[in-house]
Amino acid sequence: MKVLVLGGTGEARELAAVLHPAHQVITSLAGRVRDPKLPVGQVRVGGFGGPDALAEWLRDNGIDAVVDATHPFAERISASAARAAGVAGVPVVLLRRPGWTERPGDRWVRVPDLAAAAAGLPGDRVFLTTGRQGLAAFAGCPQRFLIRCVDPPEGPLPADAEVVLARGPYTVDGEVDIMARHRIDVLVTKDSGGPMTAAKLDAARVLGVAVLVVERPRPPDVPVVEDVAAALAWLRT
Numbered sequence: 001m002k003v004l005v006l007g008g009t010g011e012a013r014e015l016a017a018v019l020h021p022a023h024q025v026i027t028s029l030a031g032r033v034r035d036p037k038l039p040v041g042q043v044r045v046g047g048f049g050g051p052d053a054l055a056e057w058l059r060d061n062g063i064d065a066v067v068d069a070t071h072p073f074a075e076r077i078s079a080s081a082a083r084a085a086g087v088a089g090v091p092v093v094l095l096r097r098p099g100w101t102e103r104p105g106d107r108w109v110r111v112p113d114l115a116a117a118a119a120g121l122p123g124d125r126v127f128l129t130t131g132r133q134g135l136a137a138f139a140g141c142p143q144r145f146l147i148r149c150v151d152p153p154e155g156p157l158p159a160d161a162e163v164v165l166a167r168g169p170y171t172v173d174g175e176v177d178i179m180a181r182h183r184i185d186v187l188v189t190k191d192s193g194g195p196m197t198a199a200k201l202d203a204a205r206v207l208g209v210a211v212l213v214v215e216r217p218r219p220p221d222v223p224v225v226e227d228v229a230a231a232l233a234w235l236r237t
Helices: 010-019 050-058 075-088 114-119 172-181 201-207 230-236
Strands: 004-005 024-029 044-045 063-069 092-095 108-111 125-128 146-148 159-167 187-190 211-214
Touching: 004 010, 004 187, 010 092, 010 230, 050 075, 063 075, 063 125, 063 230, 075 092, 092 230, 114 211, 172 201, 187 201
Parallel strands: 004 024, 004 063, 024 044, 063 092, 108 211, 125 146, 125 187, 146 159, 187 211
Antiparallel strands: none
């Protein structure tokens, strides 16, 4: 079987490791992270040029199945992959880990997007952990921001902002320390799910910090599985 795996997530790397070398695996990375963790098997970096170009690529490369294991907020590529697979007649499945669940003691407010988060910040000191894209939504906010991302951000930032470059996984103790030192009032995060960055939610609970959780975009109309085992079962059908 020849499988195209979309995404640089932990699930994408795990799936590639399980499939290789019994099957030919090509993992496609968007190329937005400067030093990504690479999976086993063949890797390509960069976009395809839209759904029609991706459909042509699928046909030209004899792809038997597509597993979209991109980040839960990679809305554009997921929509493109769903459309391209339909045009090319290639089966596709969305591998999407479950989102986070609120626990007793949490002070969560769910918001539909980054603009809504920026408009509803309930405090003066903000820990912004939504990644380097979309930061322009907060550029006009008067609060003091601590912005954490993997690579240096591009585009406009809030006037009062400190940027910390770091890559997970993180520990609860470490997250408590950084929030306490910066006297954080509110944490802003996307509902990414998974354990890699979940420690900040535990730290916010410990410190009584409010959390704005940006909800996930609606997934495309394709089969959805929640873990690698389920993706493997789908590939075997």
